[in-house]
Amino acid sequence: MSDVNLTGIAKSYGGSPVLTDISVSFPSGSFTSLLGPSGSGKTTLLRIIAGFITPEAGAVTIGAEDVTRVPVWARNIGMVFQSYALFPHMTVRDNVAFGLGRRGVKGAEAKRRVDEALEMVRLPGFADRLPKQLSGGQQQRVAMARAIVTEPKVLLLDEPLSALDRRLRQEMQVELLSLQREIGVTTIFVTHDQEEALTLSDQVAILDRGRIVQMGAPAAIYERPATRFAAEFLGDANFFTGRVESGAVAVAGSRITAPDLPEGREVTLAVRPEKISLGAGENGGNRVQARVLNAIYAGANLTYLMEGPGGMGLKVFAQNADGVILPKGAEVTLHWSPDHTILVED
Amino acid sequence: MSAGPATTAPALKMGGRRLPPWVATTALLLPAYGWLLIAIFLPLGAMFLFSFMTATPIGNKEIGYTLDQYKIFFTQPYMWQVASWTFQIAFATTLICALAGFLAALALARSGLGRSQWIFLILILLPFWTNGLVRIFSWTMVIREGGFLDAVVQFVLPEAGSVGFLYSRPAIVLGLVHGYLPYMVLTCYIAISTIDDAIVEAAESLGARWWTVLGRILIPMAAPGLIAGSVLIFVPVVGAFMEPRILGGPQGVTLGTVIEDSFTQGFNWPQGAALSFMLLAVVLAIFATFSGVLRRNAQW
Numbered sequence: 001m002s003d004v005n006l007t008g009i010a011k012s013y014g015g016s017p018v019l020t021d022i023s024v025s026f027p028s029g030s031f032t033s034l035l036g037p038s039g040s041g042k043t044t045l046l047r048i049i050a051g052f053i054t055p056e057a058g059a060v061t062i063g064a065e066d067v068t069r070v071p072v073w074a075r076n077i078g079m080v081f082q083s084y085a086l087f088p089h090m091t092v093r094d095n096v097a098f099g100l101g102r103r104g105v106k107g108a109e110a111k112r113r114v115d116e117a118l119e120m121v122r123l124p125g126f127a128d129r130l131p132k133q134l135s136g137g138q139q140q141r142v143a144m145a146r147a148i149v150t151e152p153k154v155l156l157l158d159e160p161l162s163a164l165d166r167r168l169r170q171e172m173q174v175e176l177l178s179l180q181r182e183i184g185v186t187t188i189f190v191t192h193d194q195e196e197a198l199t200l201s202d203q204v205a206i207l208d209r210g211r212i213v214q215m216g217a218p219a220a221i222y223e224r225p226a227t228r229f230a231a232e233f234l235g236d237a238n239f240f241t242g243r244v245e246s247g248a249v250a251v252a253g254s255r256i257t258a259p260d261l262p263e264g265r266e267v268t269l270a271v272r273p274e275k276i277s278l279g280a281g282e283n284g285g286n287r288v289q290a291r292v293l294n295a296i297y298a299g300a301n302l303t304y305l306m307e308g309p310g311g312m313g314l315k316v317f318a319q320n321a322d323g324v325i326l327p328k329g330a331e332v333t334l335h336w337s338p339d340h341t342i343l344v345e346d
Numbered sequence: 347m348s349a350g351p352a353t354t355a356p357a358l359k360m361g362g363r364r365l366p367p368w369v370a371t372t373a374l375l376l377p378a379y380g381w382l383l384i385a386i387f388l389p390l391g392a393m394f395l396f397s398f399m400t401a402t403p404i405g406n407k408e409i410g411y412t413l414d415q416y417k418i419f420f421t422q423p424y425m426w427q428v429a430s431w432t433f434q435i436a437f438a439t440t441l442i443c444a445l446a447g448f449l450a451a452l453a454l455a456r457s458g459l460g461r462s463q464w465i466f467l468i469l470i471l472l473p474f475w476t477n478g479l480v481r482i483f484s485w486t487m488v489i490r491e492g493g494f495l496d497a498v499v500q501f502v503l504p505e506a507g508s509v510g511f512l513y514s515r516p517a518i519v520l521g522l523v524h525g526y527l528p529y530m531v532l533t534c535y536i537a538i539s540t541i542d543d544a545i546v547e548a549a550e551s552l553g554a555r556w557w558t559v560l561g562r563i564l565i566p567m568a569a570p571g572l573i574a575g576s577v578l579i580f581v582p583v584v585g586a587f588m589e590p591r592i593l594g595g596p597q598g599v600t601l602g603t604v605i606e607d608s609f610t611q612g613f614n615w616p617q618g619a620a621l622s623f624m625l626l627a628v629v630l631a632i633f634a635t636f637s638g639v640l641r642r643n644a645q646w
Contacts (some may be wrong), residue, residue, distance in 0.1 A: 050551060052547060071550075071551045072551055073554055076553070079547070079548065079551040080546070081544040081610055082544075085545045085548035086545075087548075087549070088545075098549065098552050098562075099553055102554055102558065146548075150552065150553070155416075156551075299380075
């Protein structure tokens, strides 16, 4: 078990920067998600840690060792690929034993450890099958067993669950997490699925155009996004912009306030759709008038698309508590707490 | 006219009458099987018949039927020697093609050249598009004593003797490798380019050095391409007669040249036909041996 540290990592392809000055630390035994849209550089970052890509600047250390110039095969990493990348011509046992063989572990010892790893991913008795005789979820487990059997210093996961259907993915998320807790390996997980990132991680790093825009615990990032991009990419958000005058932003007649607003500056405020409630609420809360444009019914909950002050679009999530769906065109008052109004950078 | 039941297979309608489905099937298959009959089975059948005759069935000689032609390996023991040379040449050619072709295909498929890959692939295929005779005769210019090769060697090392090796078995192998290498490059290129990059990366992440990746991942996964290429090369090379004749000179006695001589110089068609069929039997035996391997590999 080792911590992983990146300092000043930069990489560009053909003159256009993919990663710029990334410095980040992954504590020993932690589970970190790299979350970002495609093209944000998250996979490039993972491949730099793995050693498939050499950064133009900066250093990668795993534990106490600087591995920036160490080739992939000498880094002692475990990696799981999106396509699983199982060796199709080898049985499950040979697949899992491959890394052990490279480390000189053979015979009875190798057999014991392969069986142990397959036990951990709940695939005992599958050792003699070929990968193509397994389902997607089972192949995923074999890939996981193959990556952890060598007791790597760091486990790198490149969107490993994205090829699975929703139900299986949720099941695998739970298993992945308990497996990671059991072996305690430092894990770095690349995903573009925000829910997955929030569910699994100790910390989430949000990448945008080659930079880490925010990093922290899932709840901290979700409740306190630092930038407009982070608020939009992780979850949904409504935005209000304007100049702060006497502690509030005036938006088409409504005064929207939040703690610690900088007086006289142009600001962007974000509110999560589920923090907004229907009705007038108590005095002192933020309040706007809106008109229902569309109601999206999803059984347990409802999503209202509304037209707020000055014609701006608003999104509101409501629990389906009383079975009443507001009709199109209904005029409503919305309220939310100033504490849930977040000042974000644009 | 009443419509047939919905379950009826689509059948041709002619003159308002429904033709049974087998008519359509037969009509569609006829061109292919007709061609097969005319182009392959008829001449092959005729040759098979010739191989049991006592003399060439042209002129007014008395023709009898005999198995003697198939006893040539016993009546003329030097044929064993010829067969041995032939198979040595064929094995050497196939082996060199496999080595060079696999590596060339590997370099092409995995070098990350992008679009320029195609230029290199076309350069490799060029010998394919050259007339065989031109290709072979140009080699005689290069490797004969005092040829281009000697000129180059003597330019670098003026004291060196001739390194020309025209009229030797290595010269035959050289000509055959040049002509048949593209088969191996193509079959291996296709096999290697279907291997997902992530599989190689997975092996590296597990601690595999390049030779392990080559031996445990790339070669086993590209084996169908290697085997297909080897069969494609070995079969025509066993029967080749142009390269042995031109580049081998007096050394160039192979089954292919013996068969050709039987038909042309010796005017002994039955002998040539019998030899051809014995060669065909060997080739089919090789096919049968490897078809199992190919089928097993095709399952993933």
